[in-house]
Amino acid sequence: MAIKSEAAKLSRSGPSDRLGRLRLSFSTIGAEAILVSHLPNVRYLCGFTGSAGLLVVDSSSATLFTDSRYTFQARQEVSGARTQICRHGLIRAVAAALRARKGRSRVAYSTAMTVAQKRMLDAGVGGRVRWVDDGGAVEKLRAIKDAGELRILREAAELVSAVFMRTTSDIRTGTPELAVAAMIESEIKRCGGSGPSFETIVAAGARSAWAHARPTERPIGKNELVVLDQGAILRGYCSDMTRTVFAGKASKKIRSLYTAVLEAQEAGKQAIRPGVTAGDVDRAARNTLKRAKLDRYFTHSLGHGLGLEVHELPRLGKGEKTVLQEDMVLTVEPGIYLEGLGGIRIEDDVVVTSQGCEDLTTATRDFLEL
Numbered sequence: 001m002a003i004k005s006e007a008a009k010l011s012r013s014g015p016s017d018r019l020g021r022l023r024l025s026f027s028t029i030g031a032e033a034i035l036v037s038h039l040p041n042v043r044y045l046c047g048f049t050g051s052a053g054l055l056v057v058d059s060s061s062a063t064l065f066t067d068s069r070y071t072f073q074a075r076q077e078v079s080g081a082r083t084q085i086c087r088h089g090l091i092r093a094v095a096a097a098l099r100a101r102k103g104r105s106r107v108a109y110s111t112a113m114t115v116a117q118k119r120m121l122d123a124g125v126g127g128r129v130r131w132v133d134d135g136g137a138v139e140k141l142r143a144i145k146d147a148g149e150l151r152i153l154r155e156a157a158e159l160v161s162a163v164f165m166r167t168t169s170d171i172r173t174g175t176p177e178l179a180v181a182a183m184i185e186s187e188i189k190r191c192g193g194s195g196p197s198f199e200t201i202v203a204a205g206a207r208s209a210w211a212h213a214r215p216t217e218r219p220i221g222k223n224e225l226v227v228l229d230q231g232a233i234l235r236g237y238c239s240d241m242t243r244t245v246f247a248g249k250a251s252k253k254i255r256s257l258y259t260a261v262l263e264a265q266e267a268g269k270q271a272i273r274p275g276v277t278a279g280d281v282d283r284a285a286r287n288t289l290k291r292a293k294l295d296r297y298f299t300h301s302l303g304h305g306l307g308l309e310v311h312e313l314p315r316l317g318k319g320e321k322t323v324l325q326e327d328m329v330l331t332v333e334p335g336i337y338l339e340g341l342g343g344i345r346i347e348d349d350v351v352v353t354s355q356g357c358e359d360l361t362t363a364t365r366d367f368l369e370l
Contacts (some may be wrong), residue, residue: 095124157360197231225342242347278320284292
């Protein structure tokens with residue numbers, strides 16, 4: 001699936017340009033307008049950050065439908081679209097607007113819309129709309145970052161890297177996982193982030209083999225692996241970084257396992273460049289672990305896109321056909337998980353460059369013993 005097109009070669013500096021590029025996709029998806037319901041997509045296209053909003057974009061205009069709680073906020077944030085404050089429900093107002101269009105319109109919509117919302121729309125438009133799948137049109141635009149987005153993502157990655165380096169020295173044997181998570185999330189805000197990109201993962205001992213373990217009151221024990229997966233939101237954009245440390249003195253086996261994961265990550269990074277598929281990158285990392293006879297312990301995909309959401313296009317996984325393009329921002333996060341022993345994951349944020357990729361996260365990848 002090629003994401004970059006002629007449209008993506010246009011200037012990408014703000015909502016007006018983004019709306020213009022979206023309109024260029026109308027002929028491909030067979031629509032005269034698009035109803036945008038996924039809030040990160042709404043924000044991307046017009047700047048609105050509220051919790052209730054629907055955006056209708058047609059060939060010559062765009063309208064944000066929101067409610068009276070956001071009258072002043074929308075006035076300050078929204079660009080490239082007019083705002084309609086809805087007194088009797090957003091769905092009802094959108095349906096009335098679509099029903100008023102001349103003839104029977106073909107309107108694209110996203111699968112992010114709920115079944116209940118779709119039923120209300122169908123009832124409200126009275127057969128005046130023919131619905132078509134938007135094919136992830138906005139998500140595909142979001143996959144390739146503009147210069148402003150890249151600046152923020154770089155800062156978000158630097159922020160979370162600094163947080164890791166500041167908090168690692170405070171981790172002690174006997175400290176509960178939840179306390180470490182609280183330190184990380186507090187430091188994110190102290191450093192200027194608005195909060196974590198996701199619930200911070202702190203998992204020690206055997207629980208570090210749970211790829212998405214939630215922190216508990218369990219104290220970190222002596223001679224245990226500790227997986228620290230943290231991310232920061234900065235001006236709406238997410239970072240996502242994992243480091244694995246050891247509480248105590250690590251054995252030769254643990255060090256060997258860590259080196260294997262680090263080598264797999266480096267192999268994945270070396271495979272990244274414009275024109276390769278996401279599946280090729282996953283395969284490069286997976287094959288490195290296969291040579292070490294550890295591939296069966298690598299139980300998830302290699303990475304994912306990063307931006308306004310912590311998981312975006314593209315996905316770096318087995319068989320993924322998305323062709324990587326310059327200015328995509330990705331995570332590269334191989335891991336191995338051994339029952340009873342624990343897990344090791346190393347994750348960085350990178351940007352695809354014309355020649356390969358560049359690390360955005362800067363925290364040391366050296367094996368740390370605490």
